[in-house]
Amino acid sequence: MKAIFSIGSFLGLVDALDGSKQTTGAEETIAPGRSEAVRARGLATSVAFGKQVIDDALASRVRAAQIRAVMNLFPFTVVANLINILVVVAMLHGPIPASVLAAWVCGLSLCLGFGIKAWLKSRRQPIKKASPRAMKAAVRNAVVLSSFWAVVPIVTFAYFGPETKLIIASLTTGMIGAGSFALATVPAAAIAWIGILIMGSIVALVIEGTTNSLVFAILLCSFSFIVFGSVILSSSLFVSRFLAEAEAKRKEELIALLLNEFEETASDWLWETDADGCLQRVSYRFVEVSGRSREELQGMDFGLLLKQEATGEIAQEGKALVKAFISRQSIHSMVVPVQIGKEMRWWSLAARPAYDERGTFIGYRGVGSDVTDARRSSELLEHMAAHDSLTSIGNRSWFFKVAQRELDKAHASGRSQTIFMIDLDNFKTVNDICGHPVGDRLLSMVAERLTRICEGKVLLARIGGDEFAAIGGFSDPEDGQALAQQIIDVLRPAFLIGERTLQVGATIGLAISPGHGRALDELMRHADIALYKAKHLGRGRALTYLSVMEEEIRNRREIEEELRLAIELDQLDLAYQPVVSSKDGSVLSYEALLRWNHPGRNGISPAEFIPVAEETGLIIPIGEWVLRRACRQALELPGNISIAVNLSPIQFMVPDFVETVKAILEETGLASERLILEITESVLIQDFRQTGAILNALSELGVSIALDDFGTGYSSLSYLRLYPFDRIKIDKSFVDELSGGKDSQAIISAIISMAHTLGMTVTAEGVETEVQAETLRKLGCDCLQGYHFGRPTRSSELFRFLKDGGGKVITPQFARG
Structure with missing residues (x-):
């Protein structure tokens, strides 16, 4: 194809490329319901024709790109124009006066000369912006140049024969196609170019006046429609691609800017x-x-x-x-x-x-x-969670965790593990006579001796006041018994604290897995039975659990049978201990405590019969009875005082436990927000998925969840975020240690601060003195509970007291009750 297009059509084009005043056009209004593709194509077509439907700065760059695309074809169009000029002169000289041809050639040469000037300038200074005036100049110059070329077919068809007409018709057709291609990125100029040449061709056909002229004119018009459509589509695609690339570059620059700002700040x-x-x-x-x-x-x-x-x-x-x-x-x-x-x-x-x-x-x-600071803080919390604050050895929660882990590993490999339950002899007497500070120092020294003898052999922890536990694997059971004896021997020498010489000893019970059980709680229970037996036999000795230890088992069986009867005969009762506000002493809630009115025994401690109830499953009906009775009696309390009920881990194993709670609330009519369910960390040792599902379901009922006996245990800290706890209760052992110095206060302060950060309220248990109460108030504790504010009182006495005029504020007389 002959590429016939003159850069002269851009006379003065470079002069029009400037930073003229920009205007902001209105956004194109697109009818709703049209597809995004049609929307984008319509926008691109409008931009290609020079409509101000986008930001003026971007429109200026689009116009520059349109002109650059045309200028890129300049060398080819110059050569094509020169060849076509030579062809026209060769074909038309003779009949056409030389002066006319010379004037025509001069006009085209002038166009080419200005085109060369524009091209050279664009090579020196690349076109980056173009004003609307440049686009108008392009259209205007296309009209001028196409008019020059439109004269050629008119003259040819008026004065020359068939051969010349055929050559000029072919030349003109090529000019229409090639020019439309070269000017496609500037559709207005291309359409002007095509339209004028086609009009000139039609005039030439009319002059010829043959029978085929009409047919040729129709064919020429149909051909022109295709060319027009191609020009519009090409320009739309060109602008669409440019806009897409500009948007991509803009986003890339924005991301780079954000990243740089991110790195700097x-x-x-x-x-x-x-x-x-x-x-x-x-x-x-x-x-x-x-x-x-x-x-x-x-x-x-x-x-x-x-x-x-x-x-x-x-x-x-x-x-x-x-x-x-x-x-x-x-x-x-x-x-x-x-x-x-x-x-x-x-x-x-x-x-x-x-x-x-x-x-x-x-x-x-x-x-x-x-994350170094966060890591160190986490390690400190984990250390606090895993270590007893007094003795610096493992604490109860840590022991449950590691003991279960060691048991699981041992069971998987077919090895055995030995559980040691270590109880100090005479410690309570020392603590009562010499005071808690001396007792605390004694516990610390005991832990030091135990660590020396146990290190590298068993994992040691303090799990209670004067109770220690250990777990370790031994190839021969006699090795475990020998270590137990070494522990007894190392604690036998006297301890020197100040001027006091204090004598304590140790009694140990052992249980070996898997012979004495596979579950941790079972092994510890059996070790406790052996410990109980060893104490009964005279203390200062170590016994391994035997199934023939009938006395303890028989006692438990008796309690079990009598407990079943107690449920039927309604011998169970509830006592209530107040939980008061640390600010004004007003009663916020009462904790329901189970009591057994045994006709033949002068009171049986819950610590004695509740473990039996849990072992036998009686805790399930007893727990349901306690919950129903507490909810019903809570309706007799003044105001919106809440009622707290302790839950056993066994109750969490009941599939329909949540439904039971819901049914009891509906049956008694107690508002769910007045019920507080207290659980201990032992619940969290169970399947955490099941436990989490139950706690979440209870929380959705509107019931408050409290974590009882909160210590510095790892489970407490790690699960506080996982489970929907509303409050925590600081264990009495921490309150007892308040008088031990600033360390205890710092730990309690850290617990309170952590709980408040997580949106939980804090209750301190076991408050027995005004000094403890005042210290806890200063540390920010929300609620207080203990003998200082009221001992557990049977329900009948409590409601009689309230009926006789007792207010919400606990009086000193009632506190001493």
């Missing part, structure tokens, strides 16, 4: 590696936190950052990261140790593998943050 940093795991494009923030220079980091294998200076090896956490690198896995908040100088820091890293457009792996792109 955030504590986190960005990092990336190549396919070999070497750092690339190291950011300023990364240089700052790594303690290395940019030159040192650039190209460094990421794994070198993870090596420990002392060992030259990568820590286990770092190996997990390297493994993820090798397998090209996504990394989600992976915490790894990094040595910065002499200090060990902890980084939290997250990243994803990156791939190029061909799907080739090119490295990782990620973000990192220094």
Whole structure:
């Protein structure tokens, strides 16, 4: 095809390329219901024709791109124009006067000359902006140039024969097609060009006046419609592509800006590696936190950052990261140790593998943050959670956790584990005579001796006031018995505290898995039975559980049988102990405590019959009775005082426990928000999914959930966020230690602060003195409970007291009750 188009159509075009005043056009109104594709195509077509439907700055760039596209074809169009001029002159000289042809050639040459000037200027100064005036100039000059070429077919068909007509008709047809292609990015100029040439051709056909002229005119018009459509579509696609690229570039620049701002202002940093795991494009923030220079980091294998200076090896956490690198896995908040100088820091890293457009792996792109402070705080909390504050050895919650873990490992490998239940002899007497400070010091010294003898052999914990427990594996049961004897021997010598010489001993019960049970609670129960038997035989000895220890078993069976009868004969009763506000002493709730009015025994302690009830499953009907009775009696309490009911872990194993609670609330008519259900940490040792589902369901009923006997146990801290607790109750042992110094106050303060942060209220149990109460008030404790405010009072006495005029505020007389 002959590319016939004159750059002369852009006479003065470069002069019109300026930063003229821009105006903001109104956005195009598009009829609702049209597809997004049609919407975008209509917008692009409007922009291509120069309508101001987008931001003026962007429109200026679009116009510049349209003109650049035309200018790119300049060398070809110049050559084509020269060839066509020579053809026309050769065909028309003779009949057409030379002066006329010379004037025509001069006009076209002038157009080409201005076109050359414009092209040279665009080469020196690339066109980046173009005003609407430039587009109008293009249209105007296209009209002028096409008019020059439209004269050619008119003259030819008026004065020349068939051969010349055929050549000029072919030339004109090529001009129409090639010119439309060359000017397609400026559709208004292209349409002007095509229209004028077609009109000239039609005039030529009319002049010829043959029978085929009409047919040729019709064919020419149909051909022109196709050319017009192609021009409009091409210009629309060109503008659409340009707008898409501009939007993509804008987003890329915005992302780059945000990333730069992120790196400059955030504590986190960005990092990336190549396919070999070497750092690339190291950011300023990364240089700052790594303690290395940019030159040192650039190209460094990421794994070198993870090596420990002392060992030259990568820590286990770092190996997990390297493994993820090798397998090209996504990394989600992976915490790894990094040595910065002499200090060990902890980084939290997250990243994803990156791939190029061909799907080739090119490295990782990620973000990192220094979590050292959070890690240290977490380690401190975990240490507090796992260690007894007085003796610094493992605490009760920690022991339950590690003992269960050791049992699971032993069962999986077919090994045995021995549970030691260690109880100090005469400690209560020492504590009562010498006072709690001396008792606390004695416990600390006992723990030191136990640690020396147990270290490396068993895991040791303090699980109660003067109760210790241990677990360990022995190939020969006699080795466990021998260690128990060593413990007794090491505690036998006197302890010197100040000027006092104090003598305590130890009695130990042992249970061995799997012979004495596989579950932790079962083993501890059997070890307790052996301990009870050893104490009964004279203390200061160690016994391994035997099934023939009938006395304890028989006693429990008697309690079980009598307890079943007690349920039928309605011998159970409730006592209530008030929980008061630390601010004004007003009663906020009463805790329901189970009592057994045994006709033949002068009171049976709940500590004696409740374990039996739990072992036998009687706790389920008893617990339901307690809950129903407490809810019904709560209706007799003045105001909106709540009622608290303790739940046994066994009750959580009942499938329809939540439905039972709901039914009791509906039956008694007690508002759900007035019921508080108290659970202990032992509940959380069970299947956490089932426990979580039950607690969530209870919370949805509107019932408050309290975590009773809260200590510094790991389970307490780790599950406070997982379960919907509304309040926690600080264990009495912590309150007892308030007089021990600032450490105890600091621990309780930390517990209160943590609970308040999580939106929970805090109740302190076992408050027995005004000094304790005042200290707890200053520490921010919300509620107080203990003998200082009221002993457990039978329901009949309590309601008689309230009926006789007792208010919500506990009086000193009632507190001494």
